[in-house]
Amino acid sequence: MHAGIIFFLVILGSVLFHIFTPWYWTDVASNWGGMDDTITLTFWVGGGVFIAVCLFMIYCVFKFSYKENRKAEYKPEDKKLEKILTVATTLGVAALLAPGLIIWNQYVSVPKNALHIDVMAWQWGWQYRLPGNDGKLGTTSVRNIDDNNPFGINLDDPYGSDDILVMSDKINLKNNRPVKILLRSVDVLHNWYVPQFRAKMDAVPGTVTYYWFEPNKVGEYEVLCAEYCGVGHYAMRGMVEVQEENKYEEWVNEQETFASYVAKQKNIELQEKKLAKK
């Protein structure tokens, strides 16, 4: 069989695979549909270039395969053609870059009404903290973390005591309300990633990183760690549930504040001491 035919079938197969693939992205469940659109645009432009280059190559393989009595053309350069190709490529690349940068600008500009969520990661698990009635999260330090203070909240920070602690790998979100995910890690790199939300960012020990999104589909989604964090990386999962406002408020009201947690812990300690005395 002629080599050109096989190459042609490879290209044809790629196109058909792309059209009929059952494997494609999950339905987007956040405001980042623009990322999907940019991917689609890049697919059209890039895929078009890929197909054009390969078909041109295959044509040459058919048309100009070796003949004893034929001589190749002698043409070292063609300045005009090279110029046209350079300009066309530059324009194509700029057309892809522009939407990418526009969306990135949105990605790094967090809306003012975003709900802040402290996502704390360790080997290998997650827990979450929401601001209380004052609307602000208390500051934290790794050195403060112990049984009575699982989030390491600075005790002299007045914003901290009403913070809502979610000591579970599952967090609930309010539908159509932007959230700013504030990531921190107590040990190594992690990454709080929900494929349906599209967005992600590493959690880096020693600093707080962030990103934001606005969930817009009620439902439960799996959280995956997307930055290699040691041998338990693949098992570091969590859950998100996006709820309508009333259900979400119900859920929030069931959660414990830092102050009540501390009180509870002290109570337990007292009782333990009593038990020990008895």
Added chain:
Amino acid sequence: MSEEFNDNKTIQAQSSEVMTGGAAGATPDMDYVRPAEIPEQDLYHAHSFITKWVFCQDAKVIGVQYFLLATFTGIVGLILSWLMRLQLGFPGLAGFMTAEHYYQFVTMHGMIMVVYFLTALFLGGFGNYLIPLMVGARDMVFPYVNMISFWMFFIAVAVLMASFFVPGGPTGAGWTLYPPQTILEGTPGSGMGILLMLISLSLFVIGFTMGGLNYMITVLQARTRGMTLMRMPLTVWGIFTATVLAMLAFPALLVSAIMMTLDKVLGTSFFMPTILKAGEVLEYGGGSPILFQHLFWFFGHPEVYIVALPAFGIVSDLISVHARKNIFGYRMMVWAIVGIGALSFFVWAHHMYVSGMNPWFGFFFATTTLIIAVPTAMKVYNWILTLWRGNIRINTVMLWCLGFIVTFVNGGITGIFLGNVSVDVPLSDTYFVIAHFHMVMGIAPLMVIMGAVYHWFPLVAGRMLDETLGKWHFWITFLGAYSIYFPMHYLGFIGVPRRYFEMYDSPYMTSAVGMNEFISLAAFIVGAAQFILIFNIIKTLKTGKAAGQNPWKANSLEWYTSTVPPEHGNFGDRLPVVHRWPYDFSVPGAKDDFIPQTTPPSEVVHTEVEKT
């Protein structure tokens, strides 16, 4: 035939313009080449077996040594990839496979393939063998240092392999070795394994610097008479530029390896912030994990081009020779290589869009990254325009080149996805990335390596590799590798994260089970197919057809040595004198379809017919 082809003066002007920008006309004056300015180098002539074949100072032998040792590590890397695919396609089938082992295999596979296989093979292997021959030198300028370079590489590989046998096994930190996990418990091999890795990398960099100085200075200082920079084969341009990149990039790797060693051994905190581990605060504080990532990728991104540029250069030469046509746009090709090399130092943080660095960097690095697509695209256009109106031999070498074009364009396009900052956000750390970089810097350079092996084996061994076996080798490898990595992109779209030992039963990941099985089967077949080449080489060494001088009718100097295979000193009594670029194929008016670089204008044999 058109009229202009009948005019000899036009012909000479065309080719000489490109080569020298000099005068036109086929007068004997044009045969003049400036005399040599320095005397020829004295070579050390080895007599014993050990100085000839073991501690050898001949760049050709050193090149073959590099090639063989790199191939050995490559086979280790290949076996590791089989084990990984076994786990991913058929979890639980191999009873011994724990998560620890899996991550160790992933790490060692990555590091081996990028550094100890591809880099060593392209620069140490092809660089050593081809640079002196192609520029018309008798050897590298510092043969003794060159020998030490190989043996440093040997020790580096020995240390790396030793890490498989130390307590705790090799490091399983991922090839990027991101701290803090790299040196903390919870990552496999965080004791001896990582230390040996860091030592091995340091040794590699030291040895590589010795080789790299040789490649650079030989190209700059030891070219033969008439071999101007703009008459060098693109292979030499590619390897030369890659070496310059390596000289600038590897120090970043070296210092980060040293700093990490200090963090591990002495408890410094270059990369270590305050860390809580198993309820205890460790004695680290104030360091920055992101600093390591900057250093690593300042090395790591140019590293991609350290592998890619030699491949670009070599494939240009192979396409030109086997299409019997000059490489289209030679000057553009040279400047594209140099430009890509320079730009590659300004794009590193595109590996770090979601690393937690200041997100405003994203604008800068997305722009620089997409700019680099322009000279890269120009190279692709020039390769296919070289095929246009050529006289293409569809032999094994050309098949590998065509396979390279398909896989490289495919991988290059997916690079535009990942380079375009906000598109990278959903795709980073997924299988899309795995598919992209294997296609663009795994399979594509491998296609070039294989093409180069089939092309230059007749020079190295004096015999022609079997074409039928070669074609089987190509088709199984190309079709197999393409069906591994093309569908893998779509796993990334689903959102399947990389470096997962097991997928479990996430609803959208269960659909990937069938594809994972298919990919694994393809990987086993492609890996096994590589042994066809080894069989072919053994068979050819015994019974292969003698190659004779210049079997491909190429123009560059390596085919014009005094003997085939070339001896120590390469060129016999007299060094060749160069009169033209290496791409004078199918020159109108010339009798043969190739004019060697050593042929002066007055000696070109013209066709009689065309003068009528």
